[in-house]
Amino acid sequence: MALNTGWSGSPALKKRFIIASLAALAVFVFLFLRLWYLQIIQADIYQALSEKNRTRYIPIAAPRGPIVDRDGHMLVDNRPAFRITALRQEVEEPEKMLTRLAELLALDLEILQERWAAGRRFPRYRPVPLADDVSRQALERVMEHSYELPGILTEVRPVRFYPHGESAAHLFGYLGEITEEELRAAPYQAYHPGDFVGKNGLERGIEQYLTGIPGERRVEVDVKGKKLRILKTQEPVPGNRVTLTINRDLQLATEEAFGDQAGAAVALDINTGEVLAMVSTPCYDPSLFARGITGKEWVELLHNPLDPLQNRALKGQYPPGSIFKIVTALAALESGKATARTKVDCQGALTVGNRSFRCWKKGGHGVTDLKKALKESCDVWFYEVSQQVGIDRIADMARRLGLGEPTGLGLAGERQGLIPDQQWKQQKFNDRWYRGETLIASIGQGYILTTPLQLATMMATVANGGTVLRPYLVKHIEDMAGETQQQTQPQIVRKAHLNKSQLDALRRGLEAVVNEPHGTAWMSRIKELPYAGKTGTSQVVHQRKRREKDAEIPYRLRDHALFSAYAPAANPQIAVAVVVEHGSHGSSAAAPIAKAMFDSYFKLQSPTESGAAEEN
Amino acid sequence: MFDRRLITHFDWPLLLLIVLTALIGIANLYSATSSWSTLATPVYIKQTYWLSGGILLAAIVSFIDYRHLQHLGYIFYGLTLLLLAAVLLVGKTSMGATRWLDLGFFNLQPSEIMKIVIIIALACYFARQDTLAGYSFEDLWIPFLLLGIPAFLIMKQPDLGTALIVLFIGFTMSLFAGIRKGTLTVLAILAAGGAGGGWFLLHDYQKQRILTFLSPERDPLGSGYHIIQSKIAVGSGGFFGKGFMKGTQSQLSFLPERHTDFAFSVFAEEWGFCGSLLLLGLYLLIIIWGIYVARSAADLFGTFLAFGVSAMLFWHIVINLGMVIGLLPVVGVPLPLFSYGGTSMITTMLGTGLLLNVSMRRFTF
Numbered sequence: 001m002a003l004n005t006g007w008s009g010s011p012a013l014k015k016r017f018i019i020a021s022l023a024a025l026a027v028f029v030f031l032f033l034r035l036w037y038l039q040i041i042q043a044d045i046y047q048a049l050s051e052k053n054r055t056r057y058i059p060i061a062a063p064r065g066p067i068v069d070r071d072g073h074m075l076v077d078n079r080p081a082f083r084i085t086a087l088r089q090e091v092e093e094p095e096k097m098l099t100r101l102a103e104l105l106a107l108d109l110e111i112l113q114e115r116w117a118a119g120r121r122f123p124r125y126r127p128v129p130l131a132d133d134v135s136r137q138a139l140e141r142v143m144e145h146s147y148e149l150p151g152i153l154t155e156v157r158p159v160r161f162y163p164h165g166e167s168a169a170h171l172f173g174y175l176g177e178i179t180e181e182e183l184r185a186a187p188y189q190a191y192h193p194g195d196f197v198g199k200n201g202l203e204r205g206i207e208q209y210l211t212g213i214p215g216e217r218r219v220e221v222d223v224k225g226k227k228l229r230i231l232k233t234q235e236p237v238p239g240n241r242v243t244l245t246i247n248r249d250l251q252l253a254t255e256e257a258f259g260d261q262a263g264a265a266v267a268l269d270i271n272t273g274e275v276l277a278m279v280s281t282p283c284y285d286p287s288l289f290a291r292g293i294t295g296k297e298w299v300e301l302l303h304n305p306l307d308p309l310q311n312r313a314l315k316g317q318y319p320p321g322s323i324f325k326i327v328t329a330l331a332a333l334e335s336g337k338a339t340a341r342t343k344v345d346c347q348g349a350l351t352v353g354n355r356s357f358r359c360w361k362k363g364g365h366g367v368t369d370l371k372k373a374l375k376e377s378c379d380v381w382f383y384e385v386s387q388q389v390g391i392d393r394i395a396d397m398a399r400r401l402g403l404g405e406p407t408g409l410g411l412a413g414e415r416q417g418l419i420p421d422q423q424w425k426q427q428k429f430n431d432r433w434y435r436g437e438t439l440i441a442s443i444g445q446g447y448i449l450t451t452p453l454q455l456a457t458m459m460a461t462v463a464n465g466g467t468v469l470r471p472y473l474v475k476h477i478e479d480m481a482g483e484t485q486q487q488t489q490p491q492i493v494r495k496a497h498l499n500k501s502q503l504d505a506l507r508r509g510l511e512a513v514v515n516e517p518h519g520t521a522w523m524s525r526i527k528e529l530p531y532a533g534k535t536g537t538s539q540v541v542h543q544r545k546r547r548e549k550d551a552e553i554p555y556r557l558r559d560h561a562l563f564s565a566y567a568p569a570a571n572p573q574i575a576v577a578v579v580v581e582h583g584s585h586g587s588s589a590a591a592p593i594a595k596a597m598f599d600s601y602f603k604l605q606s607p608t609e610s611g612a613a614e615e616n
Numbered sequence: 617m618f619d620r621r622l623i624t625h626f627d628w629p630l631l632l633l634i635v636l637t638a639l640i641g642i643a644n645l646y647s648a649t650s651s652w653s654t655l656a657t658p659v660y661i662k663q664t665y666w667l668s669g670g671i672l673l674a675a676i677v678s679f680i681d682y683r684h685l686q687h688l689g690y691i692f693y694g695l696t697l698l699l700l701a702a703v704l705l706v707g708k709t710s711m712g713a714t715r716w717l718d719l720g721f722f723n724l725q726p727s728e729i730m731k732i733v734i735i736i737a738l739a740c741y742f743a744r745q746d747t748l749a750g751y752s753f754e755d756l757w758i759p760f761l762l763l764g765i766p767a768f769l770i771m772k773q774p775d776l777g778t779a780l781i782v783l784f785i786g787f788t789m790s791l792f793a794g795i796r797k798g799t800l801t802v803l804a805i806l807a808a809g810g811a812g813g814g815w816f817l818l819h820d821y822q823k824q825r826i827l828t829f830l831s832p833e834r835d836p837l838g839s840g841y842h843i844i845q846s847k848i849a850v851g852s853g854g855f856f857g858k859g860f861m862k863g864t865q866s867q868l869s870f871l872p873e874r875h876t877d878f879a880f881s882v883f884a885e886e887w888g889f890c891g892s893l894l895l896l897g898l899y900l901l902i903i904i905w906g907i908y909v910a911r912s913a914a915d916l917f918g919t920f921l922a923f924g925v926s927a928m929l930f931w932h933i934v935i936n937l938g939m940v941i942g943l944l945p946v947v948g949v950p951l952p953l954f955s956y957g958g959t960s961m962i963t964t965m966l967g968t969g970l971l972l973n974v975s976m977r978r979f980t981f
Binding site (some may be wrong): 010012013014016017020021024025027028029034035036038040042043045047049050051054055084101220221223224228329 | 632651711727767792845847849850851852853854863864868870884885888892893896899900903904907910911919923930934937938941943944956
């Protein structure tokens with residue numbers, strides 16, 4: 001039954017077998033070459049890809065550097081805080097999970113939903129932060145119900161801790177989650193979504209020193225991103241330790257002296273420009289930001305009429321009032337239009353043209369020289385001499401003393417104040433300068449605006465003999481190994497080129513303000529520490545009725561109280577400026593705060609106390 | 617009357633090659649699925665059952681003289697066509713495709729049977745013709761019709777992979793039977809045109825697969841994911857491989873379908889280029905051995921039968937390997953003896969039975 005057997009042995013068929021075998025061989029050689037290409041030639045590339053597949057880098061947050069005062073007292077530290085996060089790829093029913101979590105944490109569901117939605121920016125394997133700084137009890141509740149919450153993770157993160165509560169919060173600023181715009185900006189190249197960065201104050205100003213280097217944990221994961229084992233851990237490097245120029249005790253004493261009044265105070269070392277204290281009240285609680293401020297809390301802070309977010313020490317601009325008489329006096333002496341002996345008979349007002357310019361003392365001061373004019377803050381003496389001197393010389397002196405420009409402290413948002421002159425008025429209002437305006441300017445009213453920081457700088461310049469120093473907050477920065485990363489040296493902005501005898505004449509007047517009867521700050525004198533200063537009252541409402549008592553005026557319309565001083569008078573070390581918003585009188589509201597500051601500052605250094613400490 | 621020569625001429629080396637490859641495949645399945653937490657019987661145990669059953673089936677098939685099939689070829693063909701038609705009418709649908717007939721105890725996949733039946737039917741046709749000069753269009757319309765009907769029905773299921781295998785088997789057998797040069801040229805032109813026209817007959821997901829193959833990065837998390845992960849697995853194996861059960865791509869589940877279509881990727885990752893080469897060698901040896909069986913067959917029917925089975929194995933191997941190393945689109949063709957699955961194992965062992973059958977009867981005339 002053989003079929004076509006003769007065919008099978010034919011040469012044609014033999015040829016086809018050979019062709020078929022060779023074709024099969026050729027195809028296999030092709031497969032072989034492809035394997036050679038993948039497994040030998042490109043092995044490295046694919047090995048790298050397979051490593052990338054199986055490993056995840058989980059960042060470990062680096063603690064930010066601590067901030068201490070000049071003596072090493074802790075001002076800003078870190079504490080561990082629990083954070084609840086969720087792995088997106090493991091959460092199957094987000095709504096259900098968020099609802100349950102909101103119940104367990106007693107949190108607003110909307111907040112959780114918002115944060116969950118924000119997590120879409122993250123890579124899928126990166127946990128989405130849902131709740132920060134949850135209490136241990138809340139954390140335990142969540143852990144107990146973890147079976148209902150697949151994909152929920154907890155981590156411990158360092159967060160900012162403030163041992164002195166609200167104290168100096170404006171200086172430190174606060175942290176917040178990095179924004180999209182910041183992520184695109186050059187200084188934040190190494191940051192990731194969800195990172196915390198300094199938003200203002202020092203936290204922002206010296207961010208690059210405070211932020212450490214995050215560590216990372218290399219873990220092996222499966223395709224679902226489930227952690228299988230830790231391959232390697234790179235510990236984070238904490239941020240640098242920052243030593244401020246601030247004196248903690250002085251800072252706290254100043255804040256205490258303010259009580260619940262609004263305002264600002266600055267204390268400077270007159271020889272270096274170091275900021276010894278910088279107070280702005282009211283303040284906010286920086287720990288709100290550390291744990292993640294809620295929308296409601298933020299809105300409350302924003303809309304608080306007392307504006308607690310504003311650092312008044314460098315952003316508040318106030319007419320300096322009679323403190324400005326220092327400038328007018330120096331300008332007058334330098335121009336030769338007046339001397340210390342120049343006498344003016346104050347009858348309670350001076351008439352220029354058809355307008356009468358009143359002295360604060362209705363009955364007048366009688367015959368007044370420079371010292372008396374400063375001591376009792378006679379307005380008429382300054383009205384009189386300012387007419388001779390002219391606004392431009394006064395403005396020039398003000399600028400030489402550091403007014404009308406930012407001091408260069410280095411914190412964002414510092415305001416420059418305003419020192420008007422003829423040119424300025426022409427440009428601003430297209431109008432000429434009137435003589436009467438010189439009079440008003442001479443006693444620090446009118447257009448003139450200064451910040452408390454500028455006033456302190458001016459006073460320090462007067463105290464140190466005419467050197468304008470740039471105030472600074474950061475004394476030095478060192479890494480965790482103790483290596484110095486940055487050391488700030490005193491920096492001279494300019495020499496004011498003041499004549500020594502003229503300066504002495506001015507200083508005698510300033511000493512009399514505090515230390516002689518009838519001096520406007522006589523009530524705030526310190527017996528064992530003669531110091532020098534100048535009170536000021538800046539009018540909030542110009543048309544105020546004279547007879548009205550302070551208590552009868554609404555708070556918002558009361559005058560600001562100012563005082564600037566340096567101590568000790570004979571051998572100055574520290575200069576202060578105090579502004580009490582709506583405090584009415586420099587003598588009664590601002591000077592006592594300066595007195596409290598000196599009390600605190602010099603008590604620390606008094607020989608009796610340190611001697612007693614040594615004996616113990 | 618039992619011929620004792622059947623025992624003495626039994627093709628032990630072929631059976632050994634087949635069993636050896638299947639055992640390597642089972643070891644590979646053990647590794648590929650070791651991370652699975654299963655309460656059911658592990659995959660590699662099941663595959664062992666299928667292999668045992670398959671060997672038994674091959675033995676049974678090999679001992680029934682293949683020449684009886686020459687009278688039954690068209691009947692089998694007709695019955696299988698009916699089954700394919702039945703699939704489209706009352707078939708069981710799973711994952712968007714209707715490929716199975718629910719027989720209660722067993723899900724029958726008629727398209728798999730068709731792979732073997734088309735070999736028998738075409739062998740019947742070509743063995744009866746005496747065309748030393750080669751076939752012309754007049755001769756070829758019958759085999760093409762024989763091929764076209766089942767391919768169309770399988771395509772409708774849809775099962776592009778199996779339809780292609782059936783077509784490839786048929787074309788390979790036709791080429792081997794001999795086609796006149798002029799006819800071949802016209803056919804080549806028609807095939808090229810048909811490929812273009814066929815594009816419009818493809819389902820969207822099939823088009824997607826082809827586009828993705830051409831550029832896997834189009835859709836790295838979707839349909840391109842398979843190709844990318846498979847290439848990573850194969851490539852990262854390097855020269856010596858990562859070691860048995862140490863392939864991260866497979867053990868950590870980055871590789872999808874790693875116990876079925878992508879079983880070779882697991883092997884290539886863990887055994888590297890050395891292992892891949894060995895396995896490729898084994899497969900090539902099986903194919904060449906099949907062609908040798910065809911060549912030494914006692915009759916033309918046996919020749920075509922053995923050649924058809926070799927072609928079937930060849931295309932399965934080449935398409936699957938081509939697919940997992942990124943040379944061909946992902947079409948869901950299993951690797952014989954390596955991919956997990958009863959159907960594939962049974963089809964392969966049926967083919968093996970036919971090869972053994974032809975091989976042991978080469979001296980019976």
